[in-house]
Amino acid sequence: MTTLETPGPTIGVVGGGQLGRMLAEAAAPLGVELVVLDPTPDCPAAPVARDQIVADFDDEAGVRELAARTDVLTFEIELADQEALDRVSEDSGTPVHPKPSTLETIHDKLVQKRTLRDEGIPVPPFREVTDADDVHEAIDDYGAPVMLKARTGGYDGRGNVPVETKADAEDALESVAGPAMVESFVNFEREISVIAVKGDDEIAAFPVGENVHEDEILRETIVPAGSSDAVTDRARDVAAHVLEVMDGRGVYGIELFETSEAPPASEASSGRSQRDGDILLNEIAPRPHNSGHWTIEGAESSQFEQHVRAVLGWPLGATDLRAPTVSVNLLGDVEEPRDAALRGVDRILETPGANLHWYGKRQARPLRKMGHVTLTGRDEASTDDLLETARELEDAVTFRP
Numbered sequence: 001m002t003t004l005e006t007p008g009p010t011i012g013v014v015g016g017g018q019l020g021r022m023l024a025e026a027a028a029p030l031g032v033e034l035v036v037l038d039p040t041p042d043c044p045a046a047p048v049a050r051d052q053i054v055a056d057f058d059d060e061a062g063v064r065e066l067a068a069r070t071d072v073l074t075f076e077i078e079l080a081d082q083e084a085l086d087r088v089s090e091d092s093g094t095p096v097h098p099k100p101s102t103l104e105t106i107h108d109k110l111v112q113k114r115t116l117r118d119e120g121i122p123v124p125p126f127r128e129v130t131d132a133d134d135v136h137e138a139i140d141d142y143g144a145p146v147m148l149k150a151r152t153g154g155y156d157g158r159g160n161v162p163v164e165t166k167a168d169a170e171d172a173l174e175s176v177a178g179p180a181m182v183e184s185f186v187n188f189e190r191e192i193s194v195i196a197v198k199g200d201d202e203i204a205a206f207p208v209g210e211n212v213h214e215d216e217i218l219r220e221t222i223v224p225a226g227s228s229d230a231v232t233d234r235a236r237d238v239a240a241h242v243l244e245v246m247d248g249r250g251v252y253g254i255e256l257f258e259t260s261e262a263p264p265a266s267e268a269s270s271g272r273s274q275r276d277g278d279i280l281l282n283e284i285a286p287r288p289h290n291s292g293h294w295t296i297e298g299a300e301s302s303q304f305e306q307h308v309r310a311v312l313g314w315p316l317g318a319t320d321l322r323a324p325t326v327s328v329n330l331l332g333d334v335e336e337p338r339d340a341a342l343r344g345v346d347r348i349l350e351t352p353g354a355n356l357h358w359y360g361k362r363q364a365r366p367l368r369k370m371g372h373v374t375l376t377g378r379d380e381a382s383t384d385d386l387l388e389t390a391r392e393l394e395d396a397v398t399f400r401p
Helices: 018-030 060-068 082-092 100-107 109-118 132-142 166-176 229-245 303-312 345-349 383-396
Strands: 010-014 033-038 051-054 072-075 126-129 146-150 160-163 180-184 188-198 203-205 209-214 217-223 250-259 279-285 325-331 354-358 369-376
Touching: 010 018, 010 060, 010 303, 018 033, 018 303, 033 060, 051 060, 060 072, 060 082, 072 082, 072 303, 082 100, 100 109, 109 126, 109 180, 109 229, 109 279, 126 132, 132 146, 132 166, 132 180, 146 166, 160 166, 188 229, 188 303, 203 229, 217 383, 229 250, 229 279, 250 303, 325 383, 345 354, 345 383, 354 383, 369 383
Parallel strands: 010 033, 010 072, 033 051
Antiparallel strands: 126 180, 146 160, 146 180, 188 203, 188 209, 188 250, 209 217, 217 325, 250 279, 325 369, 354 369
């Protein structure tokens, strides 16, 4: 085995948002530096990265400059151009992790679901739709409501539209404004996720987290999840199967449903019989994920440190739970965009076990992710107690004047 040294290599990251910022924070103690590519001047990652290349995510000239200045490329946003990354990697010899082929699979949600289904991974019934008639047929087969999803470009709930009745189909398709798919609405007990890591010749996974969404936006993650041991074991098995399908090293955020009853039958499902308390895969992000932010304080190593280690081919760290942990997102509670100034942070700072993470965004917008707070357990605190306190801390801060 090659002996590793610190200071270490430099990582080039397509994307310089909050994930790039936290990657740079995790890389620095390892002696690893980041150069980020992002179209926003002085992006959130810029203050902690070594440098920023100001260019669009799909700007091939910018990606070539990034490759020339770094030892390995990765991405923190799915808007990275997989074809450009592939060409640049081949021409420059700079590896990309996860592989562009994985990004290509993930980029289109319909392709993603078909790939997972064909590999035997349990997914909800789904189908491609091109017009209102297709949505009507899906409602006939799956029942109402159904979930209409943009095949590309959706994030933080954007591009996901519940369709309650056939009369809503036209407006829903218009709001998606592009290629779309429909999924059966899953009757789930809880939403959970596994942050899994694919290294050079090893894999690892953090404890299963339970997620609370509102308006399709992740609001809270509670660890450990309230699922049974059998369900968490099944979730980790599904996550390990996903890593077998994905190509390239790195962190993968794997969102899952713990079902409360069997979904409707469909030729589009995996064909596997679903049971109460079973697992269906929702979506995969080939990068650190919002539902893994709790790992910064709550686990032996964070998802961001693991991603740095993985893309470099370094040994992975421990993923054990330090203490029960809750993470809550701080969203823009404004009606119109305004300069970002978070008021009331003293309440967070004076609370034992609470940690504030500020993303460095200049402008608060309605429901925009501006930061998060983690609260780790002390003594015999239960996750219910932690969640109650975390919600009180969230309520104590505001972007409003």
